[in-house]
């Protein structure tokens with residue numbers, strides 16, 4: 001069953017088409033990630049779902065019901081943390097913030113539940129600290145924790161990983177996964193952190209210039225955009241391998257080169273010949289499994305070349 005439905009959403013700001021006919025549905029208990037470059041339209045889509053801006057056209061359905069401008073009923077079902085961390089109250093302590101947000105739906109939160117949330121977010125020691133005196137990353141965690149305390153079945157997180165350190169990003173990954181697994185919550189998340197998305201999302205939606213350009217599970221996307229990336233390990237050589245593979249990624253590890261290139265079967269022989277004739281000693285050739293980041297780069301690169309092919313790219 002679909003708990004969120006976005007149909008042909010469109011939003012224009014002045015002469016910027018922020019969202020240009022986006023449609024997707026989100027099933028109950030699903031984690032859907034929105035991915036795309038800066039300005040792609042992710043936040044605008046999210047704000048439209050949260051009824052914080054009024055779309056120019058299109059339809060948003062939450063829990064089977066159409067969302068109209070000014071509607072409030074949807075906040076029983078859905079809550080969100082937008083980019084940045086402005087939804088917390090600076091002069092309230094960590095614990096007071098959580099109590100406040102939990103109470104928004106008229107719910108009284110138990111001390112035990114608060115302890116659970118604080119522990120999960122590693123904020124236990126800071127429970128009596130005012131939000132304004134937390135570090136930026138802690139404020140972000142508090143914003144997410146506060147929204148969790150509202151216990152809505154649907155949660156929207158816009159760039160929750162922004163500015164978090166490696167450990168905290170990892171913790172958040174675990175939290176997001178457990179929200180789905182232990183509590184059956186539905187989550188829509190946008191993030192530029194590919195590892196985070198790869199490790200949490202059931203489905204990924206790539207957005208570019210206000211349009212969906214690819215969509216699927218990480219596995220499906222890997223198959224859809226599977227192309228052969230090879231890693232050559234070589235030493236020696238009388239030029240930089242970058243000269244042979246201008247489109248490849250070249251790394252120096254100790255006295256070795258690691259060269260990552262997309263090649264088709266027949267090009268492998270040319271590559272090997274080129275390495276040999278330039279004095280390289282080939283140590284290994286390995287087929288690389290594409291990760292989400294390389295798929296993303298590939299999709300966006302194809303998008304760019306489509307734009308060039310069709311003129312100036314103004315759709």
Ligand SMILES: Nc1ncnc2c1ncn2[C@@H]1O[C@H](COP(=O)(O)OP(=O)(O)OP(=O)(O)O)[C@@H](O)[C@H]1O
Nearest residue numbers: 013016017018036037038039040041042043044045
């Ligand atoms: N309130 C606004 N007024 C004018 N233009 C806006 C407004 N909000 C967004 N835009 C424009 O709409 C486009 C999409 O912005 P949006 O914030 O949705 O992108 P995004 O995908 O969230 O990007 P990012 O990854 O940088 O967060 C951008 O060109 C942006 O400048």
Ligand SMILES: [Mg+2]
Nearest residue numbers: 042043044083
């Ligand atoms: Mg955004």
